[in-house]
Structure formats: structure tokens, C-alpha cells
Amino acid sequence: MNAPDPIIRLRGIRNQFGSQVVHDNLDLDVKRGEVLGIVGGSGTGKSVLLRTIVGLQTPAAGTIEVLGVELNSASEAKRQAIRKRWGVMFQDGALFSSLTVRENVEVPLRDADIDDETRRALADLKISMSGLPYLAGDKYPSELSGGMRKRAGLARALALDPDIVFLDEPTAGLDPIGAAEFDRLIERLSDALGLTVFMVTHDLDSLQACCDRIAVLAEKKVLVTGTMAEMREVDHPWVHDYFHGPRARAALATAAE
Numbered sequence: 001m002n003a004p005d006p007i008i009r010l011r012g013i014r015n016q017f018g019s020q021v022v023h024d025n026l027d028l029d030v031k032r033g034e035v036l037g038i039v040g041g042s043g044t045g046k047s048v049l050l051r052t053i054v055g056l057q058t059p060a061a062g063t064i065e066v067l068g069v070e071l072n073s074a075s076e077a078k079r080q081a082i083r084k085r086w087g088v089m090f091q092d093g094a095l096f097s098s099l100t101v102r103e104n105v106e107v108p109l110r111d112a113d114i115d116d117e118t119r120r121a122l123a124d125l126k127i128s129m130s131g132l133p134y135l136a137g138d139k140y141p142s143e144l145s146g147g148m149r150k151r152a153g154l155a156r157a158l159a160l161d162p163d164i165v166f167l168d169e170p171t172a173g174l175d176p177i178g179a180a181e182f183d184r185l186i187e188r189l190s191d192a193l194g195l196t197v198f199m200v201t202h203d204l205d206s207l208q209a210c211c212d213r214i215a216v217l218a219e220k221k222v223l224v225t226g227t228m229a230e231m232r233e234v235d236h237p238w239v240h241d242y243f244h245g246p247r248a249r250a251a252l253a254t255a256a257e
């Protein structure tokens with residue numbers, strides 16, 4: 001069987017802020033159905049890369065193809081249609097504070113041609129899929145813990161039954177038990193829904209627990225991609241230190257338990 005086309009295909013991406021070049025000639029393929037972890041030192045442009053793919057940052061050069069559509073040359077209508085095929089969960093959940101959790105999850109569904117009751121039921125379904133208690137739908141973001149806010153952000157990202165979800169540091173700020181639960185949730189959702197997950201993370205436990213592949217950002221590009229085991233064989237100072245450091249050893253030991 002031929003390998004499936006990449007669901008996301010980046011070629012020659014350049015991002016620059018003033019004289020600071022963040023990405024230069026960056027290429028990346030994300031395969032359909034995989035959970036891809038994006039790692040790299042602080043400031044290597046992981047979040048900028050995520051923002052570039054979802055259209056919040058316009059690159060100075062390069063092409064971004066999602067689901068076979070080159071976004072920068074596509075018509076606005078085509079771009080809009082592709083945008084509905086993905087969901088994004090930002091670090092703090094990025095919820096509207098004046099709306100309840102259910103209303104937040106309903107926001108992406110507002111343009112859909114469905115009645116209020118169906119919209120509400122769909123929102124409740126995504127809330128429960130994200131592991132939140134049923135009553136959480138009536139709460140405001142300020143009434144939730146950080147971990148629950150992240151789950152609410154995930155529920156909103158899942159609102160339109162996306163093909164792809166983008167997660168920016170989903171386990172940052174969670175305690176180890178909450179982080180491990182979140183990893184399991186991502187793994188389950190990806191398996192059950194065939195979701196492609198693009199996850200920016202610093203969390204070696206997450207990489208070990210739920211990523212099929214890892215892409216390392218360094219030297220302004222995707223330096224290397226591969227499995228956790230393959231990363232441990234890479235001869236590059238940052239990659240070596242990261243995947244052989246004490247935290248990597250702890251993550252491997254936890255996974256082996």
C-alpha cells in the first residue's frame with residue numbers, strides 16, 4: 001500500500017520578525033492520522049510554526065498545503081472551508097471569559113445550519129469527549145481549574161469534527177497526574193477519531209506517551225523527524241542533550257513501568 005499523502009505539507013517556509021529570522025527554508029510533512037510532537041529549544045519558533053499553518057502568521061516565503069490545498073494561493077472561500085477542517089487549542093485554552101464552557105464550544109458551530117437544541121447537544125458531546133463532567137458546560141472559565149480549562153479548549157477545538165487538531169503545549173502547567181490523563185485523552189481521541197494531531201510540547205512524557213513521531217526545530221528549520229527511539233540516535237548537541245538528559249531518562253523509565 002502506498003503511504004498516504006501528507007495531510008500538511010510545508011515547503012521553504014521563512015518567518016522573520018525585523019532582522020530576526022526564525023524559520024529559513026523549513027520543510028515538514030505531517031502524515032494523516034499521526035500524532036506529531038514538535039520540540040525545540042525556547043525561541044526556536046514552535047508556536048510561530050503552528051500559527052503559520054493555521055493562518056495567524058503570514059510567512060515571508062514558502063508554501064503551506066493542508067488537505068491538498070495550498071493556502072496562500074487558494075481563494076478566501078477555499079481557505080475558509082479548510083479552516084473548518086481543523087481545530088486549535090491554545091496554551092491557556094483561549095476561552096471567552098464572558099461565555100460558559102458550553103457557549104464557548106458552540107462558537108465554532110454558530111455558522112453551521114443547525115437548530116439551537118442540536119448545537120447545544122453537539123457542544124455537550126464534545127464537552128464529555130474531552131473528559132469534563134457534564135455540569136462543566138454551565139460553568140464560566142474562571143470557575144474551572146487550569147486542567148479543566150485546557151479540556152474545555154480541546155472541546156472547542158473538536159467542535160466541528162476536525163481532521164486535524166493543533167495543540168500548543170497542552171500539558172504545560174498541569175500536575176504530572178493531570179498531564180498523564182491529558183496524554184491518554186489525546187491518544188484515545190486520535191485512535192478513535194483518526195485525528196491528526198500537531199502538538200507543540202516541552203513534555204518528554206507526552207512525547208513518549210502519545211506521539212507517533214517527533215519533529216525537532218533547530219537551526220531555523222526542522223532538523224530531524226523520527227520516533228522517540230530514533231531521536232536517541234541523533235548526533236546533534238541539542239537533540240542529544242534533550243533526549244538523553246535526566247528528564248528523558250525519567251520519561252523512558254515511567255513508560256517502561
Ligand SMILES: Nc1ncnc2c1ncn2[C@@H]1O[C@H](COP(=O)(O)OP(=O)(O)OP(=O)(O)O)[C@@H](O)[C@H]1O
Pocket residue numbers: 017022040041042043044045046047048049
Ligand atoms: N509577533 C511577533 N513579533 C516579533 N517577534 C516574535 C513574534 N512572535 C514570535 N516572535 C519571536 O519569534 C521567536 C520564536 O517564538 P516562538 O514563540 O515560536 O518560540 P517557541 O519555540 O514556541 O518558544 P517557547 O518554547 O519558549 O514557547 C522568538 O524569538 C519570539 O520572540
